[in-house]
Amino acid sequence: MKREIRICGFGGQGVITAAVILGKAAAVHDGLTACQVQSYGPEARGGAARAEVIIADQPIGYPGIHLADVLVAMSQEAYNRYGRAIKPGAMVIIDPDLVFQHDEARPVTPVRATKIAEGLGNTVVANIVMLGAVAALTRVVSPEALLAATLESVPARFRELNRRALEAGMQVAGVPVLAQ
Amino acid sequence: MATGLKIKTAAELRTNYLRREMFPTIFCDGCGLGNVLNYTLWAIDEVGLDLDRTVFVSGIGCSSRLPGYINADGLHATHGRALAFASGIRAANPDLTVIVFTGDGDGAGIGGNHLLHTIRRNMDVTVILVNNFTYGMTGGQSAPTTPDGGFSSTTPYGNIEHPLDICELAKALGAPYVARWPVVSPAQPVKSIAEGIRKRGFALIEMLTPCPTAYGRRNGLKEIEQIWRWYREHTVLLDEWEWVEQFGSPEEREALRGKLKIGVFQDTERETFEDRWAALVAREKL
Amino acid sequence: MSTHRELIRRALGPRVQFVQGDDACAYGAVLAGCTFFAGYPITPATEVAERMAEILPRIGGCYIQMEDEIASMGALVGASWTGAKVMTSTSGPGFSLMQENLGYAIMTETPCVVVNVQRSGPSTGQPTMGAYGDMMQARWGTHGDHEIIMLCPASVQEVLEITIVAFNLAERLRTPVLVFIDGELGHMRERLVIPDDDEFELVERPRATDRASYRPFAPGPDLVPPFAPFGSGFRTFVTGLTHNEEGLPRASSAAVHDQLVRRLAAKITNHLDLITRYEEFYADDCEIAIVAYGITARTCRDVVEEARRRGIKAGLLRLISIWPFPEHIVARWAERVRAMLVPEMNLGQIVHPIREAVAGRCVVKPYARIGGELHTPAELLEALEALQWQPA
Numbered sequence: 108m109k110r111e112i113r114i115c116g117f118g119g120q121g122v123i124t125a126a127v128i129l130g131k132a133a134a135v136h137d138g139l140t141a142c143q144v145q146s147y148g149p150e151a152r153g154g155a156a157r158a159e160v161i162i163a164d165q166p167i168g169y170p171g172i173h174l175a176d177v178l179v180a181m182s183q184e185a186y187n188r189y190g191r192a193i194k195p196g197a198m199v200i201i202d203p204d205l206v207f208q209h210d211e212a213r214p215v216t217p218v219r220a221t222k223i224a225e226g227l228g229n230t231v232v233a234n235i236v237m238l239g240a241v242a243a244l245t246r247v248v249s250p251e252a253l254l255a256a257t258l259e260s261v262p263a264r265f266r267e268l269n270r271r272a273l274e275a276g277m278q279v280a281g282v283p284v285l286a287q
Numbered sequence: 288m289a290t291g292l293k294i295k296t297a298a299e300l301r302t303n304y305l306r307r308e309m310f311p312t313i314f315c316d317g318c319g320l321g322n323v324l325n326y327t328l329w330a331i332d333e334v335g336l337d338l339d340r341t342v343f344v345s346g347i348g349c350s351s352r353l354p355g356y357i358n359a360d361g362l363h364a365t366h367g368r369a370l371a372f373a374s375g376i377r378a379a380n381p382d383l384t385v386i387v388f389t390g391d392g393d394g395a396g397i398g399g400n401h402l403l404h405t406i407r408r409n410m411d412v413t414v415i416l417v418n419n420f421t422y423g424m425t426g427g428q429s430a431p432t433t434p435d436g437g438f439s440s441t442t443p444y445g446n447i448e449h450p451l452d453i454c455e456l457a458k459a460l461g462a463p464y465v466a467r468w469p470v471v472s473p474a475q476p477v478k479s480i481a482e483g484i485r486k487r488g489f490a491l492i493e494m495l496t497p498c499p500t501a502y503g504r505r506n507g508l509k510e511i512e513q514i515w516r517w518y519r520e521h522t523v524l525l526d527e528w529e530w531v532e533q534f535g536s537p538e539e540r541e542a543l544r545g546k547l548k549i550g551v552f553q554d555t556e557r558e559t560f561e562d563r564w565a566a567l568v569a570r571e572k573l
Numbered sequence: 574m575s576t577h578r579e580l581i582r583r584a585l586g587p588r589v590q591f592v593q594g595d596d597a598c599a600y601g602a603v604l605a606g607c608t609f610f611a612g613y614p615i616t617p618a619t620e621v622a623e624r625m626a627e628i629l630p631r632i633g634g635c636y637i638q639m640e641d642e643i644a645s646m647g648a649l650v651g652a653s654w655t656g657a658k659v660m661t662s663t664s665g666p667g668f669s670l671m672q673e674n675l676g677y678a679i680m681t682e683t684p685c686v687v688v689n690v691q692r693s694g695p696s697t698g699q700p701t702m703g704a705y706g707d708m709m710q711a712r713w714g715t716h717g718d719h720e721i722i723m724l725c726p727a728s729v730q731e732v733l734e735i736t737i738v739a740f741n742l743a744e745r746l747r748t749p750v751l752v753f754i755d756g757e758l759g760h761m762r763e764r765l766v767i768p769d770d771d772e773f774e775l776v777e778r779p780r781a782t783d784r785a786s787y788r789p790f791a792p793g794p795d796l797v798p799p800f801a802p803f804g805s806g807f808r809t810f811v812t813g814l815t816h817n818e819e820g821l822p823r824a825s826s827a828a829v830h831d832q833l834v835r836r837l838a839a840k841i842t843n844h845l846d847l848i849t850r851y852e853e854f855y856a857d858d859c860e861i862a863i864v865a866y867g868i869t870a871r872t873c874r875d876v877v878e879e880a881r882r883r884g885i886k887a888g889l890l891r892l893i894s895i896w897p898f899p900e901h902i903v904a905r906w907a908e909r910v911r912a913m914l915v916p917e918m919n920l921g922q923i924v925h926p927i928r929e930a931v932a933g934r935c936v937v938k939p940y941a942r943i944g945g946e947l948h949t950p951a952e953l954l955e956a957l958e959a960l961q962w963q964p965a
Contacts, residue, residue: 127762131591134764141591143762146701168875169950170761170868256591306810309821339806344651355810355822360803362654363812363822364647365677371644375651375659376803378637379609383655383804401647404640564635571630573575573583 109163110247111172114237115189116181116205118156121234125179126158128238128256129248133162136252142167155185162247177245179237180206181220200241202233216244223275232265232272239276250277300328304338306358313352317503317511319470319496323417324353326473326494327386330480341384344373346393349424349498350417353388367397370405373412374560381411381561384484391418391432395453399431402453406460406489408560413483413490416453419498427501434545438505457491458553464490465553469518470497479551488559495522495547525550577632578770584631590765594732594758595662597765598688599624601736602660604767606775607686608634609657611648613641613667616700617756618690621662642667646674646687653683654811656802658740662688664756665707666697668714675749676715677813679837682747682790682798684778686739689751690759693945702945703757705867705918709925711751712896718834720841722848723751723896725866729763734773735850735893741776742848746840747797753895755918757947758868781807790833791818796840842897850893851902855881859888861960862910864903864927866892869916869948876953887957895923903930912936912960916948936963 112129116122123145134141145158159172174194179201180186186206193199201209203217218240224233235257242253254273261269301307305328314320331341338359345351347366354361364372373385394402394416405412421439422428429439431451438445457465464486466479476494483490497503497514508514523531528548531539575583585600592600598621602610610625622638629636635652639645645661653659663671668689678685691707693699698706707714711723722742726735732754739750781787781799789809792798798818801807814822815830823829841848854877861880865873870891880887890906892899903926906913912935915924924939931937940956942948 127591130762134591135587135589141762141764143591144757145760166874167763167871169872169947170757171947171949173949173951306821308819339808340804342654342803355812359808360654361810361812362651362803363810363814364650365673365813368643368647368674371639371647371674372651374637374639374644375609375611375648375653376655377651378611378635378648379652379657379659380655380804400640401644404644560637564630568630568633572633573580573631 109161109165110176110245111174112160112162112177112179112241112245112247113157113172113175113189114159114179115155115157115185117185118154120156120181121231122156122181123158124260125234125238126160128253128260129241130160130162131260132242132248132252132256136255137248139164140167142170144170155182155188157185157189177241179241181233181237183207198245200237200244202237218276218279220276223279224272227268227271227275229268232268235269235272236276236279239273240280243277243280295329295332297325300325300332304328304331304358305356309356312356314349315500317497317499317514318349319419319494320350320353320417322470322473323350323415323494323496324356326470326476327415327480329473329477330484333477333481334484336384336484340382341386342376343386343388344369344376345388346390346398347424348390348393348422350388350390351393367393368401369393370398370401370412370414374405374408374410377410377412377561378564381565385412386484387412387414389414389416391416391420391453392422392430395451396431402456403460406457406462409461409463409488409557411488411559411561413480413486414492415480416491416493417496418453418493419496419502421498421502423498423501427505439502440505454491454493454552461557462491462553463488463555463557466491466551467493467495467547467549469495469522469549471515471518482554487562488557495549521546522549523547525552580632584628585767588767590767591762592729592765593620593760593762594729594754595620595690595760596624597729597732598662598736598752598754599628600765600767601733602686602740603628603632604733604773605658605737605740607658607660607740608632609649609652609659610634610661611637611639611645611652611659612661612663613639613645615664615667617692617703617759618662618664618667618688620759621688621690625660642670643673646671646678649685650674650678650681650683653685654803658684658744660686660688662690664690664692665694668707668710672715676717676719678749679715679719679721680813681811682837683749684743684747685749686736686743687749687751688736689753691753691755693943699945701756703755703868703918703947704943704945705753705755705869705922706943707753708895708919708922711753718838720838721751721896722746722748722841722894723753724850724894725753726893727758727867727870727891729758729761729765732758733765733767737773738850741774744778745776745797745847746844747778747800748841751896753867755868756945788818789820790816792836792840796836796843845897845899848894848897849899849902851899852891852893853889854891855886855888856890856906858886859909860886860911861914861957862888862890862906862912863914863916863953863957864890864892864906865916866895866923867918869918872948872950872953873916875950876957879950879954880957885957885961892923898926898930900926900930903927904932907931907934910935912938912963914938914940914953914956914960916940916942916953916956918942918947936960938963
C-alpha cells in the first residue's frame with residue numbers, strides 16, 4: 108500500500124498542519140510509514156502553499172510526489188498551481204466555496220470545510236474539517252489515529268473545537284461520528 | 288593614592304604570573320604593552336584572582352599576544368573574534384573569570400560587531416582594549432581609531448576618515464563599566480582594571496598605548512620619550528574636560544581639540560546575560 | 574532529583590514522534606550530551622536552533638544566539654574549551670562565515686559539531702530549497718591543509734543517529750565534525766523513534782589526568798592529545814598559530830609546523846575504521862552501480878529495486894561518511910562494476926573523488942540536478958538504463 112496525498116491552499120490556512128497531522132496519525136498511531144514534505148515561498152500568509160504526505164506500509168524512498176493519488180484543494184490559486192499533477196482516477200477533494208473553477212473531466216468531491224468551520228464558530232479549523240473528510244473518504248488512516256494526532260497537535264484550549272471539526276468533516280463524508 | 292596600591296616589582300610578578308618560557312616578548316622598544324601586562328597583573332593580584340579559574344582571551348594583533356605571557360588558561364583566537372570566544376566560555380561556564388585583551392583594530396574594527404553585541408548582552412567579561420591608533424603587527428596601517436589626518440602606510444596622504452571613540456560607543460550601549468587611561472602612569476589603569484574585574488557585567492578599559500615603531504615614526508613621534516610625553520600632554524581628565532567645556536575660556540576650549548578625554552566614563556549596574564540565563568534555567572528546568 | 578539522562582528524556586517528549594530532520598538533529602545532539610548551542614537563524618536550518626533553544630534550558634544547558642555565524646563558531650570553540658559538548662547549525666551563507674573559526678577548531682583540536690542544512694547557492698541562492706552544493710566547501714572551505722569529518726544522513730531517523738555519531742567522533746578525535754543534510758531532509762517529517770540510552774554509545778573526549786606531566790598538545794599513540802578544560806588548573810594556552818606540544822607559538826618553525834599539521838591530518842586518516850560509514854545494496858552481483866549520498870540516495874534505493882525488476886543488475890553504494898573520502902570502498906566497487914552513476918544535487922562535486930578512487934576502472938557518469946528539486950525515480954531509472962549500453 109502506498110498513497111500519495113497532496114493538500115494545497117493559501118498560506119495561513121493550515122494545509123501544512125493538516126498534512127502533518129495526517130502523517131502523524133499514520134506514522135505514530137497507525138504504525139504505518141509516512142513522509143511529509145512541503146513547499147512554501149517567503150510569505151508567511153497568502154500565496155499558494157502545498158504539503159504532501161506519503162503513507163505506506165513499507166519504507167519510503169523518494170519523498171516527493173510526482174502524481175498524487177489524492178488531491179485536496181482549498182484555494183483556487185493553489186488548485187490551479189498544484190491541481191494538475193495527479194494520477195488518472197485520483198480522488199479530488201475541494202472546498203467548493205474557495206475553488207470555483209475545476210475543469211477536470213472527472214468526479215470532484217466537494218467538502219464545504221470553511222463553511223462548516225464557520226458554523227463551528229471558527230474558520231481556523233477548516234483544515235481540520237477537511238482532514239476529517241479526507242480520512243473518511245480515503246480511509247488512509249484510522250479515525251482513532253487521526254483524532255489522537257489532532258488532539259496532541261493543538262493547544263489544550265482548542266482541543267474540543269478541533270474534535271468537533273474532525274467529526275463534522277467525517278460526517279460530511281458519510282462516515283459515522285467517532286465514539287465519545 | 289586612593290587605592291593604596293602596592294607597587295609590585297617585576298620579579299614578584301614574574302614568579303607568580305608569567306609563563307617564563309614565552310620570554311622575551313615580541314614587543315618593540317617603547318611599546319606600552321608590557322605596561323598593560325604589568326598593570327593587569329597588579330590588578331589581578333589586588334583582586335586576588337585565582338589564576339586556575341581565570342581565562343585570558345584575545346584576538347590577533349600585538350596586544351592579543353598578551354595571554355601567551357600569562358601562566359593561566361589562555362585562548363589566542365582569530366582576528367576580531369575574541370569576544371565571541373569569551374562569550375562562549377562565560378555562557379558555558381559562568382564560574383570562570385574571563386579577561387580579554389584586544390586592540391583597536393581587533394576589538395573595534397574587525398571585531399566591532401562583536402563588541403557591540405557582547406556589551407548589549409552584558410556578558411560578564413573584562414575587556415582591556417589597547418588602542419595604539421594603528422595596526423601595529425602588520426606594520427602600521429590605518430585603524431578605525433587613527434586620528435583625523437594621521438599618517439599610516441595605507442593613509443600616506445593623511446587619514447580622511449573620522450576616528451571611532453570606542454568608550455563613547457560602549458557607554459551608549461550601556462556597558463556597566465567604561466574607562467580610558469594612557470599607559471604612562473600606573474595608578475588609574477590598575478585601579479580601573481581591578482574595578483572592571485570586580486564589576487558584575489561588561490567592563491571596558493581602553494588603554495591609550497604608544498606604538499613608536501608603526502605609528503609614531505610616521506607622525507612625528509619617533510623618539511620613545513617624545514611619544515610617551517605626547518600621551519601626558521594630549522590627555523585630559525574627564526572632570527577637567529567638562530569644566531573647560533562649561534566654564535573655560537575660548538582659548539582653553541580650543542586647546543581641547545586633538546586631545547583625548549580620560550577617566551571613568553561609566554560605572555553602573557546592569558543584569559548580566561549569565562545571571563539572566565541562570566534565572567531562566569531556574570524557572571524552566573524540568 | 575532526576576538524573577541528567579532522565580531530564581533529557583523528559584525534555585525530548587514521547588518516544589515515537591513525527592518530526593522534521595532539523596528536529597531530529599537537535600534531539601540527537603541532546604541525547605549525545607550536548608549542553609551548549611550557539612547559532613544564528615537561517616533557512617532551512619533555523620528549526621535546529623529553535624529546538625535547542627527550547628530544550629537546553631530545560632536540561633540546564635545553554636543556548637546563545639550570536640550576532641552572526643562567525644561569532645557562533647567562536648562561541649562554540651570557547652564553550653568547548655570549558656569541557657562542554659557543543660553544536661551549531663547553519664546553511665550555506667552561514668557556513669561560509671564559519672570557515673575562519675572552523676579552521677581554528679581544527680588547529681586547536683576543539684571538539685564540536687557543525688550542522689549544515691544545505692540550500693542552493695552561490696550566495697543567497699534558494700533559501701527554502703534543498704541542495705548539496707557545499708560538499709567541496711566542507712572539504713576545503715577553511716584555508717590551509719587539513720582533514721575534516723563529514724557525515725550525510727538520508728532519513729529523519731538517521732539524522733538523529735548520525736548526529737550522535739558526529740558528537741562521538743568529535744569527542745574521540747578532538748576535531749570538528751560536520752553533519753550535512755539539505756533543506757528537503759531538514760524540513761521533511763518522518764517517524765522518529767528516540768532510542769534508549771543502551772541503544773547507542775556515548776563517547777567523552779580523552780581527559781588529561783596528571784598536572785605535572787601535562788603537555789597540552791602532546792598526543793598519545795592514537796595522535797589525540799588528552800584534554801584539560803579551562804578552569805581545571807592545567808593552565809592551557811590555546812592558539813591558532815602553529816604551536817609546539819606545550820601549546821606555545823612556534824610560527825616560524827618549519828619543523829614544528831610540519832609535525833603539527835601532519836599529525837592533525839593523520840589523527841583523522843588513521844581512524845578511518847571509526848569514521849567510515851556506508852551502506853551497500855546488491856554489491857555481490859552488481860554491474861551498474863549508483864553511488865549516492867544524502868536525500869538522493871533514498872530515491873536511488875527505489876530505482877535499484879525497479880531496475881532489478883527490469884533485469885538490470887543494478888546496485889547502490891550509499892555513502893554516509895563523505896570526508897575523509899572512503900576511497901577504498903569506492904575502489905572495491907570499481908573492481909566489480911561496469912559503470913557508476915553518480916547523481917548529485919550539485920553540478921558534480923563528489924564525482925571528483927569518486928573518479929579518483931575509480932582510477933579509470935569503470936565508467937563514471939555524473940548526473941547533476943540543481944534548482945532545489947530532487948532527482949525523480951523515473952529519470953534516474955532512465956539514466957541507469959542508458960548506462961547499460963555504454964561501452965566500458
